[in-house]
Amino acid sequence: MKFLKIQNGISSRNILTASTFILGIIIIMPIIFIFVEIFSVRNFDFSSKLLDYFIPTFLLVVYTCIISIVLAVIPAWVITFQKIPWKNLFDILLILPLSIPGYIMAFTYADILGFNGSLDLLLQNYLNTKLSIDILSLEWLSFFLALSLYPYIYATTRIAFSLIGNTYFNLSNTLGLGETKTFLKIILPLSMPAILSGTLLVIMELLNEYGAVNYYGVKTFSVGIFKYWFSMDDKSSAIVFSAFLIILVLLLIFFLKMLKKNDEKIKYHIKSTTYIYKKNNLFKIPSYSFICLPIFFGLIIPLAFILKNVITNFLMYDWTQILHVFANTFLLAFITATIITIISFYVVSVKRHNNMRALKVLIAFLSSGYAIPGAVIGLSFMLILQYLNPSLNFLMGTIALLIYAYVFRFFAVSIFPLESSFKQQPLSFDILAKTLGLSITQTISKINFPLSKFAFASSFLLVFIDVFKELPLTLILRPFNYETLATQAYQYANEEMLSYSSVYSLCIIVVCSATIILSKSILKHKN
Structure with a gap:
């Protein structure tokens, strides 16, 4: 039995x-x-087609990642290590821009800052001048997408910062390091795997983005796949673009795995308690500025503008x-x-x-x-x-x-x-x-x-x-x-x-x- x-x-x-x-x-x-299917592809012009889409994709990724890191890491530092009121509320508000998809963020700011947009009409009516900026550009799109995607980096960085205990801060105090030097020389290197993990998530979202890049006229691989498959009936080019993206993504995943191995080595030295700096009125205004800027531009402005449109056209x-x-x-x-x-x-x-x-x-x-x-x-x-x-x-x-x-x-x-x-x-x-x-x-x-x-x-x-x-x-x-x-x-x-x-x-x-x-x-x- x-x-x-x-x-x-x-x-x-x-x-x-x-x-x-x-x-x-x-x-x-x-x-x-x-x-x-890639083996059935014949006569594909790698030198022109691939480069035409690779360069804009690469630039969009680089610009967006840099802006996202700035918008995420500094607020995560302030929320984790500074003693400020309403900390839990700010923590939630810094995550909420994730609820606004990149294409909606880009559409909204195009309507606000574009030709005959809300800001342009306001300047014409009250200051008798026009807004002379080309909003439909790769650089502006990078900023708008970063407003929607930075919470990925903020979340991973916030977790990494919260795991860093008193030991490192006590050692930095013993060495006479101030807050800025402690952040740059100790906290940032320790948290780099987590920051880069969040950045990889941002890159993956950017490679998937279609609505915003198509609207702004930026030639990324997603746009190329749609164009060659649906508009030009060129299956071979669409397949090559797809295979290239898959290989690129697998390399990113491999890189992430290597980072996780290093992360495990770092965590061996980390304690569970979180160090809180003493209240310093000198840093009060800059601290609130770093927290409020991404919330204001990434959540309040787009949400207020969308609500205004809905009420007006109800x-x-x-x-x-x-x-x-x-x-x-x-x-x-x-x-x-x-x-x-x-x-x-x-x-x-x-x-x-x-x-x-x-x-x-x-x-x-x-x-x-x-x-x-x-x-x-x-x-x-x-x-x-x-x-x-x-x-x-x-x-x-x-x-x-x-x-x-x-x-x-x-x-x-x-x-x-x-x-x-x-x-x-x-x-x-x-x-x-x-x-x-x-x-x-x-x-x-x-x-x-x-x-x-x-x-x-x-x-x-x-x-x-x-x-x-x-x-x-x-x-x-x-x-x-x-x-x-x-x-x-x-x-x-x-x-x-x-x-x-x-x-x-x-x-x-x-x-x-x-x-x-x-x-x-x-x-x-x-x-």
Whole structure:
């Protein structure tokens, strides 16, 4: 009888592992086809086409990352190490610009600062002068995107700063170093892996961006993929761009892994308590300035302008259509987040009970999906349908295919909180469960899941936010005449109807802000 139980246990483990491998291969299969198709490409002009899109993409990434680091690191320093009132409120407000997608931030500032925009008309009416700046440029776009993306760096930097304890500050005081020198010579080098990790997330978001770069006329790879595939019917160029982006992203992920190894070495020396500098009135105004600038330009101005547009045009909106589009977006995000979170929990659970190296490699590959731009994923899904069987083209433009693409794109977003939660659960719990005669599925349902409920909720909310505001992937794979808040906001803005775009933008901002606050409160309750 005992032998039978062991055999059943082994059989159950093998079934779970096999099903995970099958699920993983199904999810990553479309990306494999990008590299299969690359061998069929002939007569591609690498010298002109690739460089035309590489240089603007590179410059956009460099400018945006530099501005994002400045907007994120200094406020994180002030919030962590300075004694200021309303610290928790400022901490939340510095995160909230993340609820404003980059394309909405760029559209809004184009309407405020552009030709005959709000500021231009104000200057004409009261000062009899015009605003003579070209707002639709790569440099300005970098600044606007940084206002939306800096919270990625702020969040990782804030965590890194909070882990640095009194030991380092006591040593710096002994050496006679002031606040500025301590920051530059000790705190910044210690936190560099975390800062660069956040910067890599910003780079991934920039490579995925389509709405803003297309509106501003910046030739990035995402724009190139859309242009060559849809406008010029040049499949070869679109495939080469996609393969180049995938290779670039994999190199970034490898670089991130190397940083994490260094980060572990640093954490060995870090204490858990946080040092707080004594109150200094001399730094009071600069401190508040560094905190308030990103909040003012990244949250208050765009939100106030969008609200003004909505109030002004309130009676002109078709609220029935808006509610219909809102329902489409909410249901799509809810269903997708549910599916992805369940799949992620299943995969992480199987990995815990069968720690095979091949399974780790598969999960690592699955986790790279978030880094791959939506335009590439959309293209790969169309290629696979054409390759398998032309009769499968009926799947194009279906909700099922769109959700399938979302699963690959946002699997990594869901799996990281769950993996973190599972790592905090002692393996002795599983051993005790086995001693009590519980099967693997019973252990997962009765022990692992209850201990991971906060991570499960957090995982769901993070995926919900990303799907709710996703644009390029939705534009490519959505069903005909199926609109979401993101597609409507983009289409109205692209047609220079920014007042109509504002109501859809406001819906995205309100829902994403509420979800971010809820997610933060869940994590706080968990801790």
